[in-house]
Amino acid sequence: MEYNTVRPLLRVPEYGRGIHSMAQHLRTIEDKAERTKAAQTLIEVMQQLHGGFREGSDYQQKLWDHLFMMAGKDLDLDAPYPKPEHSLVFKPQARIPYPNRNIKIRHYGQFVETMIATAIALEEGEERKAFCEAIANFMKMSYRNWNKVMLNDEVVFEDLRKLSGDQILLSTEDTVLETKFAPLPTNHEFGRSKKSFKKKPFYKKKFRS
Numbered sequence: 001m002e003y004n005t006v007r008p009l010l011r012v013p014e015y016g017r018g019i020h021s022m023a024q025h026l027r028t029i030e031d032k033a034e035r036t037k038a039a040q041t042l043i044e045v046m047q048q049l050h051g052g053f054r055e056g057s058d059y060q061q062k063l064w065d066h067l068f069m070m071a072g073k074d075l076d077l078d079a080p081y082p083k084p085e086h087s088l089v090f091k092p093q094a095r096i097p098y099p100n101r102n103i104k105i106r107h108y109g110q111f112v113e114t115m116i117a118t119a120i121a122l123e124e125g126e127e128r129k130a131f132c133e134a135i136a137n138f139m140k141m142s143y144r145n146w147n148k149v150m151l152n153d154e155v156v157f158e159d160l161r162k163l164s165g166d167q168i169l170l171s172t173e174d175t176v177l178e179t180k181f182a183p184l185p186t187n188h189e190f191g192r193s194k195k196s197f198k199k200k201p202f203y204k205k206k207f208r209s
Contacts, residue, residue: 004017008020011069011070012066012069012070014050015046015049015050015066015070016049019042019045019046019049019070020070022042022045023042023067023070023071024070024071025038026038026039026042026071026075026077027071027072027075032076032077032078033078035075035076035077036077036078036079039067039075039077039079042067043060043063043064043067046063046066046067047063060080060081061081064079064080064081065081065084068083068084069084104162104163105159105162105163107142107143107146107147108139108142108143108159108163109142112135112138112139112142112163113163115131115135115138116135116160116163116164116168118131119131119132119135119164119168120164120165120167120168132160132168132170133170133175133177135160135168136153136156136157136160136170136175136177137177137178139156139159139160140153140156140177140178141178143156153172153175153176153177154172156177157169157170157171157172157175
C-alpha cells in the first residue's frame with residue numbers, strides 16, 4: 001500500500017492529488033494539439049472545483065498558473081496566458097520563523113514591554129510621565145481582563161519597575177490610576193444559570209379490571 005507520506009508533495013494542495021495526477025499525465029501526451037485540448041478540459045474541472053472564486057478579472061489566468069505549477073513550467077502548451085515567472089511561482093516556500101521572545105510577565109504581553117522601552121528612551125519631563133502613567137493604566141486593564149479581578153495600584157507600579165529595570169518609578173503618592181473600566185462579568189454570564197429541578201408528581205395509572 002502506498003501512503004501519501006511517500007508520494008510527491010502537492011504544489012497546490014486545494015486541488016487534491018487527483019488533479020495533480022491528471023496535470024502530470026499531460027506530460028505523457030505526445031501530440032501538442034491533444035495536450036492543449038486535454039489541458040483545457042482539466043481547466044474546466046479545476047473551475048468546477050473552485051467555482052466560488054470567479055469574481056476576479058484574472059481568475060482564468062490563475063487557473064492556468066496553477067496548472068503549470070502542478071504540471072511543470074516546461075509543459076509545452078498553447079495556453080491563452082503567458083507562463084508564470086519561475087522566481088515568483090516556482091520558488092520553494094520559506095518557513096516563517098516562530099517568535100521565541102520570552103515575555104517576562106505574560107498577562108501584560110509583549111506590547112507593554114515595547115511601550116516601556118519607548119518610555120525609557122524619552123527625556124525626563126511631563127510627556128514621559130504622562131506616557132508612563134498611560135502604560136500603568138494599560139497594565140492594570142490587561143491584568144483585569146486576564147484574571148477577571150481588579151489589581152491594586154501598588155502592584156502595577158512594582159511590576160512596571162521590574163519590567164523597566166528600575167528606570168520607571170511611580171508611586172501612589174503622586175499617581176492615581178484609572179478605575180472607570182467596564183464592569184466585570186458576573187458568574188451567570190460565564191455559563192447558563194442552573195435551574196432548580198422540580199420533580200414531577202407521580203400519578204398512579206388506573207387499569208380496567
